Amino acid sequence: MTRLPRWLEGLENPVFARLYLAQTINLMGDALTWLGLALLAFELAGEQASTILAGALTLRVTAFVLLSPVAGAIADRIDRKRLMVTNHLMRMGIVCLLPWVTQIWQIYAIVLALNSFYAIFTPTYTATIPLVTTEQQRPQAIALSSATSQLLGVLGPGVAGSIAAWVGTRQVFFLDSITFLLAAILIVTLPGRMMVNTQPSPQTPLRLWQDMKTGLSCLWLDPLIRYALALQFIAAIAGAQILVNTVGYVQSTLQLGKLEYGWAMASLGMGATLASIGLGHFRNRYHPIVLMTGGTLLIALALLPAHQVFFSGLLLLWATAGIGQTLVNVTTQTLIADRVSVEMQGRVYGAHFALSHLWWALSYPLAGWMGNHLATYFFYSSLLGLGLFVIWFAIFKPYQLMQLKRGLWHEHNHDHNDMSHQHHAHAATQHNHLHFHPAP
Known part of the structure; x- marks a missing residue:
């Protein structure tokens, strides 16, 4: 039998x-959503x-920041398949409401609702990858998901644009809704339930708050993460600079057109995609x-x-930046999978x-300000990033972090009802504590 690459x-x-x-179909639907929204916004305004x-993107990031910790807590307590x-x-x-939109405020309301659910779905999906894969398959699975996301980020808008030109601006949303239905059907067909806690406790507001604190605490307590x-x-600072200011640099400074801008952004995506494909090999070395x-x-x-540099040099630089983005972001996701128990992921x-x-919510306005007030904004953004890198290097001492042992973060319930713990002054019967268990 021929093995896959x-x-x-x-x-x-x-x-x-x-x-x-299912996730690939979902990403294609996301591309259809945003292209349709752009066309609808132009039609109305x-x-x-x-x-x-810009307002819609701000609402998107806001929903991610506020709701993702809640989503992660819920995903550890109920069946993830049902949640997805x-x-x-x-x-x-x-999405099926979008064809009837006639007011701008309706776009904002629908975008907020859509991305509230997206903020719940994405961390749930990411945490499910380690749940359904072996330790050997996990890095390749995470990298493949990232590569597909990057690739569809490049190709998705073009494909979505072709579809929209064929079926019409408002009709594209009905086709978009079909992608979500297909993704749901595929997940329904997955075997069994996807629960990490077979005896879940009631999801009270206090329990939810404790779970959110557990997720944040684990990120903060682990030196590597x-x-x-x-x-x-x-x-994020460098990435936001590229996303916000490349269009102005290519079309105003370099006096080129929309096609060249598309190639520049495609170079960023292709660099990220190639890095995702090759990351499994480098991770072992x-x-x-x-x-x-x-x-x-x-x-x-x-x-x-x-x-x-000339335009050809810019393409090479942006491909290099895409490689860097993937090395940072995908490795971080894999690191969490390697150092956090499945029950907490x-x-x-x-x-x-x-x-x-x-980080992106802070970086986007910074990139906008630098683009409006500095002539060589890419240069100064690079200096800012390198300066922060020197500071982080001095604070975290990464050469020492490389000596840390492998292991897993676990959560333990401590019962304080027995006689040996009656000296505690609190009335709660159980407390959850984080512990790091080094690997043998």
């Missing part, structure tokens, strides 16, 4: 293969459409600290000479999804 080995797992196909989309199916069906219904989060802030640190330097240094991935998008 290393970067596709996760698809040898039939459960992950079906989950991955003309040249003010960019303002509407419900999520797809709700988004299907919400804490360093990864710090590096993701640098990656290099420590995660090396991969994340190298990726951060790549994306920060890629911006440094951007104002001094929903909460930790939810907290991580919120914090990583908080």
Whole structure:
């Protein structure tokens, strides 16, 4: 029997293969949603459409930051399969409202509702990958999911645009809703239930708050993950600079057109995709600290000479930046899977999804301000990233982090009802404590 290439080995797992196909269809639906929204905004507001989309993106990130920790806590307490199916069906219904939109405020309301459910779905899906894959399949599965996301980020808008031109702006949303239905059907067919806690406790507001704190605490207490989060802030600063200011640089400074802008952004996506494909091989040869640190330097240094090169050089730099983004972000996701027990991964991935998008929420306005006030904004953004890198390097001492033992974070329930614990002054019967268990 012919074996699949290393970067596709996760698809040898039939459960992950079906989950991955559902996610791919979901990503295509997301591309249809945003392209349809852009066309609808232009139909309603003309040249003010960019303002509407900027507001919609702000609402999207806000929903991610506020709701992802809640989603992670819920995902560890109920059947994840049921949660993902419900999520797809709700988004299907919400998308079907878009063809009847006539007011701008209705776009904002629907975007907020859609992305509230998206904020619940994404960390749930991410935390489910380690649940359905083996330790050997897990890195390739996470990298493949990331590569597909990056690739559809490049190709999805073009495909969606072709579909919209064929069926019409408002009709595209009905086709969009079908993608969510197909994804829901695929997840329904997954075997069994997907629960990490077979005896879940009642989900009270206090329990939910404790679960959210557990996810955030685990991110903060683990030195490796804490360093990864710090590096993701640098990656977000550089990434936001590219996403916000490339269009102006290509069309105004370089005096090129929309086609060249599309190629520039495609280079970023293709670099990220190629890095995701090759990451499984490099992961076995290099420590995660090396991969994340190298990726951060790549994306920060890629911006440094951007104002001094011709368009072909810019393509190479943006592809390098895409490689750096993947080395930081995918390695961080894999690191969480390697160092957090399956029973807690929903909460930790939810907290991580919120914090990583908080970095972007801070980086987008910074990139906008630099683009409006500085002539060589890519250069100064690179200096800012490199300066933060020097500070993080001095604080976290990554060369020492490489010596830390492997192990898993677990949550333990401590019962204080017995006589030996009556000296405690609190009345609660149980407390949950985080512990790190080093691997043998």
